[in-house]
Amino acid sequence: MSTLAPPSFTIRVPEGDERERRVCNRCGFVDYRNPKIVVGSVVRASGRILLCRRAIEPRRGFWTIPAGYLELNETPEDGARREAREEAGAAIAIRRLLAVYSVPRISQVQLIFRADLPDGEARPGIETLELRFFGFDEIPWDELAFPSVHWALRHDAEAEAGAPPIPFGNPDGQAGDVLPSGQRLADDAL
Amino acid sequence: MSTLAPPSFTIRVPEGDERERRVCNRCGFVDYRNPKIVVGSVVRASGRILLCRRAIEPRRGFWTIPAGYLELNETPEDGARREAREEAGAAIAIRRLLAVYSVPRISQVQLIFRADLPDGEARPGIETLELRFFGFDEIPWDELAFPSVHWALRHDAEAEAGAPPIPFGNPDGQAGDVLPSGQRLADDAL
Numbered sequence: 061m062s063t064l065a066p067p068s069f070t071i072r073v074p075e076g077d078e079r080e081r082r083v084c085n086r087c088g089f090v091d092y093r094n095p096k097i098v099v100g101s102v103v104r105a106s107g108r109i110l111l112c113r114r115a116i117e118p119r120r121g122f123w124t125i126p127a128g129y130l131e132l133n134e135t136p137e138d139g140a141r142r143e144a145r146e147e148a149g150a151a152i153a154i155r156r157l158l159a160v161y162s163v164p165r166i167s168q169v170q171l172i173f174r175a176d177l178p179d180g181e182a183r184p185g186i187e188t189l190e191l192r193f194f195g196f197d198e199i200p201w202d203e204l205a206f207p208s209v210h211w212a213l214r215h216d217a218e219a220e221a222g223a224p225p226i227p228f229g230n231p232d233g234q235a236g237d238v239l240p241s242g243q244r245l246a247d248d249a250l
Numbered sequence: 251m252s253t254l255a256p257p258s259f260t261i262r263v264p265e266g267d268e269r270e271r272r273v274c275n276r277c278g279f280v281d282y283r284n285p286k287i288v289v290g291s292v293v294r295a296s297g298r299i300l301l302c303r304r305a306i307e308p309r310r311g312f313w314t315i316p317a318g319y320l321e322l323n324e325t326p327e328d329g330a331r332r333e334a335r336e337e338a339g340a341a342i343a344i345r346r347l348l349a350v351y352s353v354p355r356i357s358q359v360q361l362i363f364r365a366d367l368p369d370g371e372a373r374p375g376i377e378t379l380e381l382r383f384f385g386f387d388e389i390p391w392d393e394l395a396f397p398s399v400h401w402a403l404r405h406d407a408e409a410e411a412g413a414p415p416i417p418f419g420n421p422d423g424q425a426g427d428v429l430p431s432g433q434r435l436a437d438d439a440l
Contacts, residue, residue: 067279079321086276089257094286095320097359130285131269135352136359157417160347160361162325169287169326171350171359226415227347 095167099139100127102216103152105177108193109213112147114205115189118246122205125212126150127172136171144175148191149183152176159215159228161208163236172212174219206245207236285357289329290317292406293342295367298383299403302337304395305379308436312395315402316340317362326361334365338381339373342366349405349418351398353426362402364409396435397426 069082074090082091102125103110111123126144130136137154144150152175161170184191194200196217204210215228230236238244259272264280272281292315293300301313316334320326327344334340342365351360374381384390386407394400405418420426428434 064274064278065276067274067277084254084257084274084277084279086255087257087274088254089274089279089281091279091281093322094284095322095324096284097287130359132283132285132357133354134285134357135354136350138354157350160326160350164323164325164328167322167324169320169359169361224414224416227417 093167095169097130097136097139098127098168098170099130099136099143099173100125100170100212101140101144101152101154101173101175102158102212103144103148103150103175103177104216104220105180105182105193108195109199109216110148110150110177110182110191110193111199112184112188113190113192114187115184116187119205121189121203123200123203124205124209125172126152127170137173140171140173140175145185147185147188149185150177150181151179153178156225157227158219159212161211161228161230161236163208165235165237168236170208172208174216202241204239207234207239210240283357285359287320287326287329288317288358288360289320289326289333289363290315290360290402291330291334291342291344291363291365292348292402293334293338293340293365293367294406294410295370295372295383298385299389299406300338300340300367300372300381300383301389302374302378303380303382304377305374306377309395311379311393313390313393314395314399315362316342317360327363330361330363330365335375337375337378339371339375340367341369341371343368346415347417348409349402351401351418351420351426353398355425355427358426360398362398364406392431394429397424397429400430 068085070085071080072083073080113123114120126147128143130139144152155174158174159172182191258275261270262273263270303313304310316337318333320329334342345364348364349362372381
């Protein structure tokens, strides 16, 4: 461990810009922050749905679909395949785009795909405590990690029941801040 | 103008991370870079399509649809409306998602909407040299700014002709690096 001076930023409008940004007081570096893209998938094997119990915060111990941040130089499909491989050891086959959700309070856009698991094989990655394949009626609704996991599982069921293949968006009036139980999530867990 | 030491970064894997990032040599600040989200719209008024001639680099002087980077805390729809307002003084009404494109080489995901212009009014913003409403047969195909502008205009025409309302993706095998003329764009102009 080296001993560096801690980061020191001022929030101001950089020259030639129109919005406030974080600017380093020592070197003038501008920390442009942009919304982030989350990619994930609802994965089915023999009709059952793959869920992962999170080994990391936020929402450690709660169930989620394989999903995470898109990396540089990745397509969304490649990112969703990588997340399924990393979190669930799963070699998924993407079928189509299920949904485009947005959670503006934390500046996230989520692209969620429908996927199959042709070989049926999965094992927990290091960010996953436990994996399980659930029938729709067995899903632990009160133990899901995020509002968008609820949305994706319900929308995937609608797609399975024959809804046209048009991507879903956020349910009416919902911004992803509150779980169906009414519980408001901490900012870092939205 | 103050005289600051210039930024000084080393590319390395920060503690607790798995990928190389730019890390400040003075304060340890990690410059996480993420893919960026572009939002835009194909805007029609009385069947004609609104295009903007770019007043800024890259691709100054070439025609484009109103589009730009999604800002923090915006939904994609709000961002597309803001870009149409800023670049074309246009109060658009979004109809639906036309396309999700990705240009992995420059880490972009593009969400392009179909939109109407109910009051028919538009005027160039500061990033726009000139505005015009084109019939499809009048579009200056050889003077379009980016490959994805080509894609969006052709996909919008397919939608207008009755294609089902499923968002389009990149045309087969295309990654957004090359114009239909075969011209390869500079990295900053992809």
